[in-house]
Amino acid sequence: MSTHNSILPLRLEQVSYAVRGRTLIDAIDATFQAGQRTIILGPNGAGKSLLLRLCHGLLTPTKGRVVWGGPFAKEARMRQAMVFQRPVMLRRSAAANVDYALAIRGFSGKDRKARLAEALRNTGLSELANQPARVLSGGEQQRLALARAWALEPEVLFLDEPTANLDPAASRSVERIIGAIDASGTKIIMTTHDLGQARRLADEILFLHGGRLVERSPAEAFFAKPRTDTADAFMRGELYW
Amino acid sequence: MDPHAIAMVANAFGEALRLLTSFDAELIGIVGLSLQVSLGALLIAALIGLPFGAALALYEFPGRRSITVLLNALMGLPPVVVGLFVYLVLSRAGPLGFMELLFTPTAMVIAQTILITPIVAALTRQLTEDLWREYGEQLRSLGSGAGRAIPTLLWDGRYALVTVLLAGLGRAMAEVGAVMIVGGNIAGFTRVMTTSIALETSKGNLSLALGLGIVLMLLALLVNAAAHLVRETAARQLG
Numbered sequence: 001m002s003t004h005n006s007i008l009p010l011r012l013e014q015v016s017y018a019v020r021g022r023t024l025i026d027a028i029d030a031t032f033q034a035g036q037r038t039i040i041l042g043p044n045g046a047g048k049s050l051l052l053r054l055c056h057g058l059l060t061p062t063k064g065r066v067v068w069g070g071p072f073a074k075e076a077r078m079r080q081a082m083v084f085q086r087p088v089m090l091r092r093s094a095a096a097n098v099d100y101a102l103a104i105r106g107f108s109g110k111d112r113k114a115r116l117a118e119a120l121r122n123t124g125l126s127e128l129a130n131q132p133a134r135v136l137s138g139g140e141q142q143r144l145a146l147a148r149a150w151a152l153e154p155e156v157l158f159l160d161e162p163t164a165n166l167d168p169a170a171s172r173s174v175e176r177i178i179g180a181i182d183a184s185g186t187k188i189i190m191t192t193h194d195l196g197q198a199r200r201l202a203d204e205i206l207f208l209h210g211g212r213l214v215e216r217s218p219a220e221a222f223f224a225k226p227r228t229d230t231a232d233a234f235m236r237g238e239l240y241w
Numbered sequence: 242m243d244p245h246a247i248a249m250v251a252n253a254f255g256e257a258l259r260l261l262t263s264f265d266a267e268l269i270g271i272v273g274l275s276l277q278v279s280l281g282a283l284l285i286a287a288l289i290g291l292p293f294g295a296a297l298a299l300y301e302f303p304g305r306r307s308i309t310v311l312l313n314a315l316m317g318l319p320p321v322v323v324g325l326f327v328y329l330v331l332s333r334a335g336p337l338g339f340m341e342l343l344f345t346p347t348a349m350v351i352a353q354t355i356l357i358t359p360i361v362a363a364l365t366r367q368l369t370e371d372l373w374r375e376y377g378e379q380l381r382s383l384g385s386g387a388g389r390a391i392p393t394l395l396w397d398g399r400y401a402l403v404t405v406l407l408a409g410l411g412r413a414m415a416e417v418g419a420v421m422i423v424g425g426n427i428a429g430f431t432r433v434m435t436t437s438i439a440l441e442t443s444k445g446n447l448s449l450a451l452g453l454g455i456v457l458m459l460l461a462l463l464v465n466a467a468a469h470l471v472r473e474t475a476a477r478q479l480g
Contacts, residue, residue: 077384090376091480100393104383104389105383135480
């Protein structure tokens with residue numbers, strides 16, 4: 001994807017999110033550029049999912065701003081997509097679920113048909129196209145969620161612990177699809193608490209703890225030796241609170 | 242119970258079965274009008290109540306809670322009060338008196354529509370709210386606002402909504418107060434199952450009353466069995 005018609009970079013300026021006086025995300029500054037696969041890593045309750053929802057616009061920060069800085073920022077809403085931990089499927093066929101997303105984003109005619117077929121093929125779901133989406137297995141549903149997002153060819157794809165509920169085989173196939181979406185030019189921003197997965201997928205790591213951005217490092221450097229004690233403790237499985 | 246009374250009831254049952262099995266013209270006319278009026282009311286109640294209920298669940302605006310409370314309260318509208326209200330509006334001296342609708346099947350449809358629209362709307366609101374809790378983030382992520390989500394959620398809740406509509410239909414078919422007041426129970430014109438059961442019972446004509454009672458019960462059973470089947474099948478096939 002060329003940069004001159006981009007919605008990126010995505011800038012977080014002192015973004016905080018509080019519920020009933022409890023600060024869950026605390027003054028995060030960060031900029032996301034095109035290209036690199038960004039993994040947001042951290043223990044349960046660190047605020048990873050919240051941060052992703054703030055970036056995606058599902059939540060509004062109680063302080064600070066989320067700004068799309070690219071020349072096409074106005075189209076940001078329609079040029080990003082999100083895959084959730086628990087896929088939400090409509091009570092219709094697998095294909096119809098992807099088609100629904102395409103319809104909402106305003107695709108029509110041949111283009112829509114082609115995108116639908118390609119997304120199902122790319123995620124290995126062509127055979128299951130006419131099955132009701134909700135009776136598919138967990139792994140199949142998550143692949144369908146990826147197909148639905150991929151069909152839209154978003155410039156940025158947010159993924160919230162997409163493999164947290166899946167077995168290792170299903171996780172691997174989801175990771176493979178994420179790799180392919182990345183290769184097709186979509187910026188990946190994903191949360192995980194799975195170190196192995198972070199190693200396999202990350203170009204850069206944002207380490208979150210207690211609602212704070214503790215450390216941001218290139219993946220290689222992070223896994224060699226985190227700069228902060230907190231991240232180091234997390235890596236050794238000794239981060240208890 | 243004295244033997245005379247037992248004989249009377251048995252006799253009435255026999256006569257009722259005879260009326261049913263011989264497809265008695267009067268009985269069929271009464272059942273037909275009942276269905277026509279109540280299904281008519283249900284159609285209008287659905288056209289209003291489904292989108293209104295869904296919109297109430299999805300749009301946030303000041304006063305939404307008060308409307309919800311009011312709507313829930315209206316589910317328990319007493320039929321005779323609705324009948325009286327419609328009577329006043331449609332009577333010769335009333336604001337819509339010039340339309341000369343009082344004591345017509347149309348007046349009965351209007352009364353039953355008023356009676357069951359709140360039921361359809363309130364139950365739809367609840368159902369849609371539950372669905373939105375589940376789908377809301379995903380639909381918003383895709384770029385769907387509340388307006389676009391209304392048809393989506395109604396369609397996704399279609400099997401549960403069948404039950405909602407049947408609750409409305411059941412209420413309409415079973416009520417007697419409203420249609421009695423605005424229809425007048427005119428033989429062959431505005432006489433429906435419930436009003437004739439009331440009339441025939443008071444006249445001592447138990448056989449026709451019982452025959453109609455049996456049909457009413459069978460219809461209720463049939464409709465509910467069908468609804469149950471629809472839901473079961475849907476749950477199995479669509480998850």
